Amino acid sequence: MAMRTLRAICVLAAMLSLGSCQVLAVVFGSVFPSTTTLIKAQADLSGLIPSDSGGSFHVRVVESQGYGYVVVVGNPQSGSEAFFYDLDLNQKATFTSGLAGDAMMVDASGNIVLGSLLLNPANLKIVGTTNAANLNSPNGGGVDGFVDTLANVQVTAFGINSSNTLNYASFTTAWTFISSHITTLSTSLSNLQIYAILDDGKAPGNVTFVVGPQANNNTARCYFFSTAKSNFAVATNVLDSSPLYRDNLYTNSLGYAQGSIFAYDSGSSSFVRIDPSTGSTQNSYYDASASSNSCFAYRISGGSFYGFDTNTRVLKKYGQWW
Amino acid sequence: MRHLRGLALLILPLILAVPRGWSTDAKVTDASVCVFPLANLSPNGAQQEHQKPLSDAVRTEFEAVGFHILPDDQWLAEAARLKLAPDRVTEASQALLLGQKAGADMAVSGFYWMEKDQVLVSLQCWDVKAGTLITGFLHTWRFNLGFYNSIHVEIADLVQSVVFLSAPRLITLKNDVRVDEITFTSPQNGMEVVVEGQRSVGRIQNGTLVFQTDGLKAGTQFMVEKRQEGYHTLRQTVIAAPEVALTPIPRANNLSVELDWTFGQLEGAGATLRWYPKPDWIMVNFSEYLYAQIPLIANGNWPIHADSELLAGLYLFKPPESGFRLGISAGIGTILTWIPSTSLPLYTDVYLNVLSLWSEWRAWGLPIFARIELKIPLGIGNNLLGLPGPPIHWGPFFPPITLGVVIPWR
Numbered sequence: 001m002a003m004r005t006l007r008a009i010c011v012l013a014a015m016l017s018l019g020s021c022q023v024l025a026v027v028f029g030s031v032f033p034s035t036t037t038l039i040k041a042q043a044d045l046s047g048l049i050p051s052d053s054g055g056s057f058h059v060r061v062v063e064s065q066g067y068g069y070v071v072v073v074g075n076p077q078s079g080s081e082a083f084f085y086d087l088d089l090n091q092k093a094t095f096t097s098g099l100a101g102d103a104m105m106v107d108a109s110g111n112i113v114l115g116s117l118l119l120n121p122a123n124l125k126i127v128g129t130t131n132a133a134n135l136n137s138p139n140g141g142g143v144d145g146f147v148d149t150l151a152n153v154q155v156t157a158f159g160i161n162s163s164n165t166l167n168y169a170s171f172t173t174a175w176t177f178i179s180s181h182i183t184t185l186s187t188s189l190s191n192l193q194i195y196a197i198l199d200d201g202k203a204p205g206n207v208t209f210v211v212g213p214q215a216n217n218n219t220a221r222c223y224f225f226s227t228a229k230s231n232f233a234v235a236t237n238v239l240d241s242s243p244l245y246r247d248n249l250y251t252n253s254l255g256y257a258q259g260s261i262f263a264y265d266s267g268s269s270s271f272v273r274i275d276p277s278t279g280s281t282q283n284s285y286y287d288a289s290a291s292s293n294s295c296f297a298y299r300i301s302g303g304s305f306y307g308f309d310t311n312t313r314v315l316k317k318y319g320q321w322w
Numbered sequence: 323m324r325h326l327r328g329l330a331l332l333i334l335p336l337i338l339a340v341p342r343g344w345s346t347d348a349k350v351t352d353a354s355v356c357v358f359p360l361a362n363l364s365p366n367g368a369q370q371e372h373q374k375p376l377s378d379a380v381r382t383e384f385e386a387v388g389f390h391i392l393p394d395d396q397w398l399a400e401a402a403r404l405k406l407a408p409d410r411v412t413e414a415s416q417a418l419l420l421g422q423k424a425g426a427d428m429a430v431s432g433f434y435w436m437e438k439d440q441v442l443v444s445l446q447c448w449d450v451k452a453g454t455l456i457t458g459f460l461h462t463w464r465f466n467l468g469f470y471n472s473i474h475v476e477i478a479d480l481v482q483s484v485v486f487l488s489a490p491r492l493i494t495l496k497n498d499v500r501v502d503e504i505t506f507t508s509p510q511n512g513m514e515v516v517v518e519g520q521r522s523v524g525r526i527q528n529g530t531l532v533f534q535t536d537g538l539k540a541g542t543q544f545m546v547e548k549r550q551e552g553y554h555t556l557r558q559t560v561i562a563a564p565e566v567a568l569t570p571i572p573r574a575n576n577l578s579v580e581l582d583w584t585f586g587q588l589e590g591a592g593a594t595l596r597w598y599p600k601p602d603w604i605m606v607n608f609s610e611y612l613y614a615q616i617p618l619i620a621n622g623n624w625p626i627h628a629d630s631e632l633l634a635g636l637y638l639f640k641p642p643e644s645g646f647r648l649g650i651s652a653g654i655g656t657i658l659t660w661i662p663s664t665s666l667p668l669y670t671d672v673y674l675n676v677l678s679l680w681s682e683w684r685a686w687g688l689p690i691f692a693r694i695e696l697k698i699p700l701g702i703g704n705n706l707l708g709l710p711g712p713p714i715h716w717g718p719f720f721p722p723i724t725l726g727v728v729i730p731w732r
Binding site: 026027028029030031032033034036037038039040041042044269285286288289291293309311312314319321 | 624709
């Protein structure tokens with residue numbers, strides 16, 4: 001009798017566990033990455049980027065004035081390079097020389113900033129240069145600068161030093177240098193690095209700094225400091241707060257879309273959509289085969305996201321899973 | 323009906339006097355046996371008058387070949403202590419316990435059931451020391467004048483089985499018991515039987531083959547070799563008895579087909595053609611596994627994967643007739659991936675199958691197998707699994723596990 005009851009309990013427990021979506025995803029999971037079901041397009045950059053340089057590149061999505069580009073950009077030893085594709089991964093432009101850095105943003109005039117170059121978003125022609133001092137991206141995730149529409153300034157050239165202070169510079173909308181700033185990033189955390197700067201795309205709006213300790217195998221605890229973009233014009237301890245955090249995030253998977261932070265959580269083997277106000281998971285997408293060698297970028301309006309595998313140097317467009 | 327029963331009871335002793343069908347009239351053993359009265363399970367306790375003659379029939383048959391029937395008083399006291407009705411000893415535990423208390427080598431219990439003109443008799447012989455069933459029967463007859471003849475034959479066969487199944491382990495046969503003729507039985511017609519690897523007795527025809535032994539001592543162990551073209555040759559050790567059952571020999575397969583199902587590729591199925599350069603030992607496998615990948619979201623793609631493999635393998639340790647076998651194989655494979663309704667190119671994931679380890683159990687006449695594999699993607703060409711690195715896996719980090727069945731072809 002006891003044995004029968006035990007068996008019944010075991011069967012019931014098994015059925016209940018099978019009922020959970022995660023267990024079903026595992027049981028019926030494939031040997032292929034779950035993202036295979038999301039691939040919409042791909043571009044092979046293995047002929048453009050040597051295999052030993054793949055790790056120096058990351059992927060960005062920049063959108064301005066109705067034009068959108070996916071940019072594989074990096075700083076290999078030969079100098080900064082950028083490969084522009086449209087949102088369906090048709091190749092549009094290549095910059096393999098003459099770049100002063102790999103930082104990217106959209107400036108107050110709607111130009112695409114690439115290092116020191118200002119590009120017309122319609123045709124990617126060079127229309128000018130910036131006066132920014134730090135032209136390299138400190139992180140590779142999100143953006144490298146944003147526009148404070150309230151103060152009518154541009155903020156960029158972010159850096160972080162050993163005493164956990166954040167350095168940056170402000171410019172006029174015509175890229176005239178205003179001043180450099182130093183602010184305390186955190187009084188409680190140490191040895192921090194910037195993993196992503198996520199602009200919510202609103203004017204005025206907020207920006208989220210994702211920082212954390214040195215990543216291990218591209219995985220780290222990530223702290224989210226969110227603040228108004230307008231705070232950067234005054235530069236007084238803008239980020240010194242008790243930040244939300246998440247463990248086990250792939251640091252090169254961070255992005256922002258439709259009001260949420262996105263990342264890959266190696267603890268749950270899932271892509272996760274994170275509520276920036278609580279740090280909690282809003283939605284997840286199981287994929288046990290995700291590689292820490294892939295970096296991701298997201299369209300801020302949603303609809304698709306992009307992954308670049310630094311090993312295979314293949315860029316893929318994925319449909320929205322959330 | 324009553325007259326018929328009376329007549330049947332009258333002629334029973336005459337029937338029991340008829341010589342039974344085995345080759346000696348000698349007393350073959352003096353092992354002791356405890357025979358319990360057959361329990362009457364007829365509706366409403368009717369047909370009680372048949373209990374004694376049926377029970378006596380059993381005793382007589384055992385006695386006839388030399389068994390020493392223990393008197394009932396050697397176990398009645400114990401039955402009383404256990405509050406067991408003496409004519410209701412039917413369960414194994416009861417028969418074994420009472421037989422043990424009586425000091426018997428064997429115990430015989432059974433029951434009968436009669437209604438209208440139907441009769442059912444069940445009899446079991448127990449090895450008291452081992453606590454196991456030696457043999458038994460359950461049979462139904464139409465109750466008529468032939469019934470007691472039939473039950474006599476059935477019990478005689480049972481006693482003969484008991485003698486040869488239990489010798490020499492349980493009982494010692496006397497030296498003068500000889501078997502002049504052994505009938506080999508087997509469902510495998512055409513199988514040649516060679517005694518001690520030298521003397522071909524002939525081939526099984528219509529399920530039997532008669533071997534003239536020239537008077538072999540009963541219970542003697544000897545070896546027969548079983549041969550047939552297209553089959554594996556096997557040896558079987560048998561004991562000299564009037565009838566010896568030979569197990570069939572397995573077919574020597576040159577080709578087999580596997581049907582299989584792999585975790586991590588559940589949404590499909592595979593088939594493998596096995597070619598055996600050495601039948602049922604060494605093989606070359608070509609497999610094809612076709613499966614889809616179910617999207618976890620509503621508007622996702624449905625990638626189609628075709629996994630082709632060429633492997634060389636062999637069985638380890640156990641021969642083809644074994645119920646359980648192990649095998650290993652290795653080779654190379656390619657998974658082609660096509661993603662319908664996109665302009666994406668065909669993906670090609672070439673991998674090395676470094677080691678496949680499988681075990682097979684024979685169930686319902688066919689080998690059922692479970693296989694675990696170590697596959698390393700090579701990252702060649704336009705692939706999805708990436709450069710050489712982690713082995714192909716599913717879930718958190720499970721290797722491919724395959725379940726399947728092997729169907730012999732020819």
